[in-house]
Amino acid sequence: MTYVTKIYMPNKEKFKSYIDKIYESGWITNNGPLVQELEKKLQKHFGVKNLLCLSSGTDALQFAYKLMETTGEVITTPFTFISTTSAIAAEKLTPVFADIDPKTYNINPDNIEDVITDKTCAIAPCHVFGNACEIEKIDKIAQKYNLKVVYDASHAFDTVYKNRHILSYGDFSIISFHGTKMFHTIEGGAIVIKDDALYEKAKMIREYGKSGPDEVGTIGVNAKMNEFEAAMGLCMLDEIDIILNERKTSYEFYVKELKDYVQLQSINPDANKSYSYFPVVFQSEEEMKEVRSALNELDIFPRQYFFPSLDTIPYVEKRKIMTNSQDLCSRILVIPMHSKVEPIVSKTIKEVLKKIR
Ligand SMILES: Cc1ncc(COP(=O)(O)O)c(C=O)c1O
Incomplete structure (x- = not known):
């Protein structure tokens, strides 16, 4: 898994x-x-x-x-x-x-x-x-x-x-x-x-x-x-330099493989890229779900980080609907950054999207 x-x-x-x-x-x-x-x-x-x-x-x-x-x-x-x-x-x-x-x-x-x-x-x-x-x-x-x-x-x-x-x-x-x-x-x-x-x-x-x-x-x-x-x-x-280098390699691999298929996070131009996570955003919730099930079939478990949008949780005051947050929550997956699975993850994402788009 x-x-x-x-x-x-x-x-x-x-x-x-x-x-x-x-x-x-x-x-x-x-x-x-x-x-x-x-x-x-x-x-x-x-x-x-x-x-x-x-x-x-x-x-x-x-x-x-x-x-x-x-x-x-x-x-x-x-x-x-x-x-x-x-x-x-x-x-x-x-x-x-x-x-x-x-x-x-x-x-x-x-x-x-x-x-x-x-x-x-x-x-x-x-x-x-x-x-x-x-x-x-x-x-x-x-x-x-x-x-x-x-x-x-x-x-x-x-x-x-x-x-x-x-x-x-x-x-x-x-x-x-x-x-x-x-x-x-x-x-x-x-x-x-x-x-x-x-x-x-x-x-x-x-x-x-x-x-x-x-x-x-x-x-x-x-x-x-x-x-x-x-x-x-x-x-x-x-070992932080080793950790960062490994993640940098994963990050760059995913950018190269996926940039034409999914929306990637826009990085603040006044800062560097962080290699902590790799979020990908699909065109619709249905697309996200299709990709997630295909990866789950392979025992790979990306996460819908962050879901739910926090303006919807029980103990907060509901003043205004957070449209952008709710929309993003429904279409996002954070995918694993482990060198052994990156090719199968990106390949699966591309295959699913080619089939359903
Ligand atoms: C954005 C953010 N804030 C706060 C926390 C809470 O940190 P901890 O799990 O160490 O309490 C986390 C943990 O995942 C986080 O992702």
Whole structure:
């Protein structure tokens, strides 16, 4: 069976040597030396400061809203993984959607101002499939209306926008290190925080709100990354160039094979191409379903990422139909980027489309 993502397992011997160290020290969690080392290395890798590792990308999103300490509405995209929306609602804020650009699949900045009200406190875009949002435009709107910006960069480990890593933008920028991601720590994530004081506060929140061994500074949660996860991250970081090269080859193969058959995502010209996912968009839902069944017959399971459009889920206010997002959701498939299956995947897509068009 071939799924859309294949978990990357780094060098086993290296991972074992980290496990030996953990056994020797007996330090398995609570901001251990490997978490600290990973944080330092990731800050250097991305060229950012104030990066905090957490137990998931979802936690990282919720941290941004906890740190804002505000109420009101957050303008976000309906076309993303559910956490981008659920984190807003979980922190007792109201998600309000602005529709996407049908070519880039990211929130369209031109739709943001229409939904700003006196209750709006933040904008929460997502760099979907690692494609950089129109950051300059979004930041300008945020400045004009005095709003915070929370960027969900979960797919954007390898994205650089205007010569700076994508995580360096916004008041908060978050990333997921879930096992299915290009870079992972089994489970995990990180937040990058612009404000130094809020970064110090986030460290407290991560550990029950403690400000010292016997002191409580604020309301906290337990969102610590453990040492085994950090060890996995350190091993992955050592192999990131191999991972990126493999994906680049897959990506370029698919572009060459499929560009005349399906719609491909338009990449922000101020950023590089991310090799994290390969989404393909068909002319109709029927076409997408035909291709999906043909691939499923071969035990290949692409995913209809992201479905459903988040403006349709039960707990959000239904203010306006997100036409572009709903349309894209119905016609998209993310196909597997594993070197063993790419030729059969692209061949099958082409064969099905030739037959039905
Ligand atoms: C865009 C996006 N945001 C947030 C998350 C949540 O990350 P995690 O699974 O680490 O909680 C994901 C995870 O897949 C994601 O794709």
